[in-house]
Amino acid sequence: MLAAIVAVAALVTGFAFGANGERIATLFLIYLCAVLSISVFTGGSGITSFGHAAFMGIGAYVSGILTMPKALQVSALPQLPAFLAGHETGIVIAVLAVAAAGLIAGLITGVPVARLGGSSASIATLALLIIVHVILNGAREITRGSQTFYGVPRLTTLLTALIFAMAFILIARLFRDTGPGLRLRATRENDVAAQACGVSLFQVRYAGWILSAVLGALAGALYGHFLGAFSPKDFYFDLTFLLIAMLIVGGMLTVTGAIVGTALITAVIQILRLAEGGIDLGFVHIPVIFGLTQLGLGMALLLTIWRRPLGIVGLQELGPKLKALVALAPAETPAKPASSDKSLTVTTLSKRFGGLQACDDLSFTIARGKVTGLIGPNGAGKTTLVNLICGQLKPDRGTVMIDGENMVGRAPHLIAKAGLGRTFQAIKLFDRMTVLENVTVAALTIESNLSAARNAAETLLVRLDLGKEAQRLAGTLAYGERRRLEIARALALKPRYLLLDEPAAGMNPVETEALKSMLDRIRHDFDLGLLVIEHDMHLIMRLCDHIVVINKGQKIAEGAPAAIRRDPKVIEAYIGAAPETEIIAPTPSTGGVKNETAIGIA
Missing domain, CATH: 3.40.50.300 (P-loop containing nucleotide triphosphate hydrolases)
Incomplete structure (x- = not known):
């Protein structure tokens, strides 16, 4: 249902508004993939991740290097290490390599993030973003450093982005409602109660982080092949702020919220970018206003947090609901097993x-x-x-x-x-x-x-x-x-x-x-x-x-x-009464008490 709605909206926008509409629709689908990659972890664990733009950067550079034409690679990346040089793979191999890179990155970075919780984990993801940004800038032989990385084939079309977006929606929705996603959401609600239910905080957070890292890297590859030329700053704070705004505005707890937030913020950005260049309506003239897009995003975040803390969608997830249990007959009482002499024994337990x-x-x-x-x-x-x-x-x-x-x-x-x-x-x-x-x-x-x-x-x-x-x-x-x-x-x-x-x-x-x-x-x-x-x-x-x-x-x-x-x-521990006093609970038939002491204890 969600994928079908997104497909119809993207195709209508792409065909109704010409080349510009197709570009906007494609960008919306790429952003949606990125937001969904964050939602898999953040929506499930409740830990806001500021580091997924780093995974996108890894995916963009890996795919860009692998798909760059050999002739262009010689001039653009003359110092590329031998094990990376001379390759010009197809998109399928590049996608597999990007998924593997995301998997490795998720496995490594997920260990500290999954062991932390709350704001500590969020700060760790912010550190990840900064570390990867520094590495991309420093690895000049591979990434051209802070200079523009050019020569990346523009392979991301509206149809390509749509296929990936539909796959991401299905993966995110299925993960949310299957066992691992259900247990991850329990840790978001109350980690102490989740552990009492047999949930390992580390295992479920680690699994969610790894899946989101792979999806983030794939979304980055899509973004890189859409831009054609990029630099590390394209995968830094600006992109992070944009994606987090989309997730919060729509609602980070549901897949539907991620879609709604991405669509709304994408539309707002396009309108504000037009307004930034100035608007002349004849009877009124609005001058050029720099930074209007960031201002609009900030206002959208503030309004959402103020009026709708759980986002526009809140907890409502579009999709079929499970049937209620009113039609179920009470279960038969199981036969009581044979008595056992086993026990839970506490011995000299002490805590200071x-x-x-x-x-x-x-x-x-x-x-x-x-x-x-x-x-x-x-x-x-x-x-x-x-x-x-x-x-x-x-x-x-x-x-x-x-x-x-x-x-x-x-x-x-x-x-x-x-x-x-x-x-x-x-x-x-x-x-x-x-x-x-x-x-x-x-x-x-x-x-x-x-x-x-x-x-x-x-x-x-x-x-x-x-x-x-x-x-x-x-x-x-x-x-x-x-x-x-x-x-x-x-x-x-x-x-x-x-x-x-x-x-x-x-x-x-x-x-x-x-x-x-x-x-x-x-x-x-x-x-x-x-x-x-x-x-x-x-x-x-x-x-x-x-x-x-x-x-x-x-x-x-x-x-x-x-x-x-x-x-x-x-008796003395409870009320300091004389030794001859007796504690007797009220009888269920009369609700009375045998003496004043019983009232004090009850």
Whole structure:
């Protein structure tokens, strides 16, 4: 659909306005290829790349050298190294060589970029642009330095550019919605949650960067064969500014946005360039104004960021949508596997932040098929403990064993793959992705392909009463639905152990009761161990088989709910009450409490 619209628009412009229209349409298609190459990485990762003009420069020079006529090469590049001299290849071989050059450049430069994030990665791409520019200027024997590199055959016609543009649209769109692109978009939304879903930040960013580098080099070859003569400055800040403006104005999060932004800015540039030379309408005369094009681009960027931060298109992607799940019948409850003596065992786990001992020699066990509660006053170290177990923090000492295998030192995404799912105290969803995509990202860690992952995600959504919301953006869900979605996403990993960090926080009594019923279903339907961190004593006492109590980083009590509610150390840690005081949660039938202490704890 997108490719067809672009093809019709380009051909109409090319044939309706003569030679000038054909030139504008061809330039638009070249710019579109360049913008799409940036969009593959930037739109997926959320890291703005200022370095793709460098890949375009590499592609232009590689293709120009290979396709330059031999006779012209002798005079234009008399000092060309022997391994490059004397060649005059066809466009097919040149395109393959450009793709290989882009691949090599992407492999080398992607290592530091993929290991960084946010503004640090963006600065690294800016450094790449400067480095390549310096190299192109310094390699005079190959590039003629800052002088014009001439003699490049003008092979980029409207038809050639159209073929490449349609291919780029298909590649960008397919990458966005297949497994690697889906996981890359998850890192854009929340990298911590993505790792908890089994996503390796480095791997998905590296893959996206390499693909975008290859596409950028090919777009540069197109641009070079359109210009016929160029120099390193043609692939520097001016081009970078132009391409980034196109991407931001249209919307960097979608392929449709890249197309709209490129078309709009291309039209604006042509109008402003005419105005720069002065306009005489008879009744009004506008004098020559230098720099009007850059001024117009700057104003377009400012207006877009002010009025439409996500670009003109926003999150809307043109194309077919997946069917909603309302027609799916609830999945049958699977047979519960045989009970196992396997467990998640925490032994002498410790973590210090400066002068604060957040966790101090904590040891306990989460048994498969059981619900373990983790309670303690605010600031006791509960969330820090979960972060240590999940690999988000590295402990100073101690071990975390999952079914006998030590997880300490492993990256969070590897621990997730090993069978550990989690939710967060502050909900971490991929808000600008659909409900179905949220769960599919996690399912891809376990399933062999995208289709199987999507089917597994659909099944989980129906079972957790979210089937009708499958195509909604996760950020638009109500609070209780967001909590359920986070649990569904964690279950998509098919974990052996599931850690829930305050799942009832912010819920009203009705929602809390629904959550309790859902967790009861989970414990009976799946062969997993549950660790629940919660301040709601009513929920904890009714839900858990075993409770661990910590205070100031230390374990102060452990045992069955009946024993914990009467433990003097627990009572003192919560409210400093006398030892004879008893913690008893309100009964579900009356909602009353046995004494004043219960009210304070609840």
